[in-house]
Amino acid sequence: NAGVTQTPKFQVLKTGQSMTLQCAQDMNHNSMYWYRQDPGMGLRLIYYSASEGTTDKGEVPNGYNVSRLNKREFSLRLESAAPSQTSVYFCASSATATSGYEQYFGPGTRLTVT
Amino acid sequence: KNEVEQSPQNLTAQEGEFITINCSYSVGISALHWLQQHPGGGIVSLFMLSSGKKKHGRLIATINIQEKHSSLHITASHPRDSAVYICAVPHYGGSQGNLIFGKGTKLSVKP
Numbered sequence: 001n002a003g004v005t006q007t008p009k010f011q012v013l014k015t016g017q018s019m020t021l022q023c024a025q026d027m028n029h030n031s032m033y034w035y036r037q038d039p040g041m042g043l044r045l046i047y048y049s050a051s052e053g054t055t056d057k058g059e060v061p062n063g064y065n066v067s068r069l070n071k072r073e074f075s076l077r078l079e080s081a082a083p084s085q086t087s088v089y090f091c092a093s094s095a096t097a098t099s100g101y102e103q104y105f106g107p108g109t110r111l112t113v114t
Numbered sequence: 115k116n117e118v119e120q121s122p123q124n125l126t127a128q129e130g131e132f133i134t135i136n137c138s139y140s141v142g143i144s145a146l147h148w149l150q151q152h153p154g155g156g157i158v159s160l161f162m163l164s165s166g167k168k169k170h171g172r173l174i175a176t177i178n179i180q181e182k183h184s185s186l187h188i189t190a191s192h193p194r195d196s197a198v199y200i201c202a203v204p205h206y207g208g209s210q211g212n213l214i215f216g217k218g219t220k221l222s223v224k225p
Contacts, residue, residue: 042214
């Protein structure tokens with residue numbers, strides 16, 4: 001099992017460009033999450049999908065959109081990238097959207113917006 | 115909303131020392147998570163606990179639900195334990211899966 005995979009691993013964008021970060025899991029998990037991690041701050045939730053067909057905003061959703069394409073895949077889109085979106089992005093999945101279940105993390109995508 | 119505080123922010127230890135990392139939160143929860151972030155950036159779940167104590171190898175996690183406090187202990191620390199340790203709790207308390215994360219404790223174990 002690959003667990004949680006993310007593509008790309010690194011990306012450099014110019015301000016105003018758009019891109020989609022891809023995430024897939026092969027653990028048959030119902031719930032998936034997108035986080036960003038910035039220096040000096042904890043991981044912060046951008047969006048999550050409690051189950052296939054549902055998505056909800058997290059703590060820092062502005063400037064992002066998500067799509068739960070199917071049970072395996074959850075993508076994060078930046079429509080018009082801004083320097084403030086320079087960050088490391090992690091995707092995670094869990095069996096269900098309750099705190100009693102472990103979250104499994106992907107390797108991360110390091111995004112720089114110039 | 116829950117608030118999470120970890121201490122210390124940074125910790126340097128000699129190989130073999132006993133390590134304690136603390137985590138406090140403000141709103142009642144049903145489960146708390148401890149995670150480890152490797153120097154290369156990867157994040158793995160270490161423990162999920164709702165009461166008492168859990169042990170995995172040299173790592174021990176305890177939680178006091180009444181005090182809203184958890185500790186992560188590492189016995190006989192080793193340089194390979196050098197990492198950032200992060201605790202996380204439900205953002206709005208209870209048992210929901212939206213977690214809020216502490217800023218992490220950066221541990222460096224010297225040989």
